[in-house]
Amino acid sequence: LGPTVCVGEILVEIVATTVGDGFLEAQPLVGPFASGAPAIFISQCGRLGGKSAMVGAVGDDDFGRVNTDRLKRDGVDVSAISIDPDYPTGSAFVRYRKDGSRDFVYNIATSAAARFGWSQTVGDLIDRSGHLHVMGSALSVPSAREVIDKAVDIVKARGGTLSVDPNIRKELKLDEDTERRFSKLVAMADLLLPSGEELERAAGVEGEAEAIRRLFEMGVKEIVLKRGADGATYFGRQGDRIEAPAFVVREVDPTGAGDCFGGAYLTSRRLGMSQKQALTYASAAGARNVTVLGPMEGAGTRQELDAFIASTERRP
Numbered sequence: 001l002g003p004t005v006c007v008g009e010i011l012v013e014i015v016a017t018t019v020g021d022g023f024l025e026a027q028p029l030v031g032p033f034a035s036g037a038p039a040i041f042i043s044q045c046g047r048l049g050g051k052s053a054m055v056g057a058v059g060d061d062d063f064g065r066v067n068t069d070r071l072k073r074d075g076v077d078v079s080a081i082s083i084d085p086d087y088p089t090g091s092a093f094v095r096y097r098k099d100g101s102r103d104f105v106y107n108i109a110t111s112a113a114a115r116f117g118w119s120q121t122v123g124d125l126i127d128r129s130g131h132l133h134v135m136g137s138a139l140s141v142p143s144a145r146e147v148i149d150k151a152v153d154i155v156k157a158r159g160g161t162l163s164v165d166p167n168i169r170k171e172l173k174l175d176e177d178t179e180r181r182f183s184k185l186v187a188m189a190d191l192l193l194p195s196g197e198e199l200e201r202a203a204g205v206e207g208e209a210e211a212i213r214r215l216f217e218m219g220v221k222e223i224v225l226k227r228g229a230d231g232a233t234y235f236g237r238q239g240d241r242i243e244a245p246a247f248v249v250r251e252v253d254p255t256g257a258g259d260c261f262g263g264a265y266l267t268s269r270r271l272g273m274s275q276k277q278a279l280t281y282a283s284a285a286g287a288r289n290v291t292v293l294g295p296m297e298g299a300g301t302r303q304e305l306d307a308f309i310a311s312t313e314r315r316p
């Protein structure tokens, strides 16, 4: 089957180099870095040598070119990234606090990222796609939601597969329609990639074991739960479970770990690796990415991840 396609927002990220409380006073910044959770995911897929393509939009500006140039270099097909003549590329400013939490200033709602829609080019790509990856957060963007609805139906109807990263905070209340779409999307996932409390949020029940049981009941085929520096766990429908201990690294910038992890897991599986092998590459991709400043600057190639795995300790 055809390429892995990811649909969603493409942004640049500009990061404060000082740790502090928000953006009220001037501080040095670095960037622009190519970003947007879906773009990070597909970048990692491309870097690992998986056939991959991105659907989204950028403005006709340098921030847009930072992204399309980067994804092209990673081997990602960018033909379905549209260039919006009227709206700028989306952006996010990030500043870390002492406790590791982050402050964000976003410009997404009034950017190209929130305005892309279905087109002949998108349709042609989806018609030959073998796998679709979707973030739950994209469902709150009306134009992305339409593309996702159509794409999921087409890919599933032709025997392709779907992975979903719920990417929705536990406290976030969605309106009834978006909540229904979210549950439907989760239920259709061949692979669900929640992190932390997103597991319970996606299942709609409390407790890890109960949430896993409920998600399989809803129709999910495989779950990989991401636990940050505590590693990850694979859950299969037959009650099988594989622990993936984290690599020991010094965290410089946590942004993008989950997307690199997901992109590496999915691509490794699509290239024919076992779950255990794919988990090792995924854990390495997530860990390596947090050692480098910038959301996807640490996404590794196969050779880089092999070298990382050979030279880095794993937690017991």
Ligand code: ATP
Pocket: 194, 195, 196, 225, 226, 227, 228, 229, 230, 231, 232, 245, 246, 247, 248, 249, 251, 254, 255, 256, 257, 258, 259, 261, 282, 283, 284, 285, 286, 287, 290
């Ligand atoms: P984000 O939203 O920031 O992209 P996430 O919450 O979706 O991340 P995490 O659980 O933070 O995902 O990270 C995904 C995986 O990356 C983890 O399961 C782990 O394997 C690896 N990882 C993340 N942070 C670290 C770390 N500090 N040390 C080692 N491995 C890490």
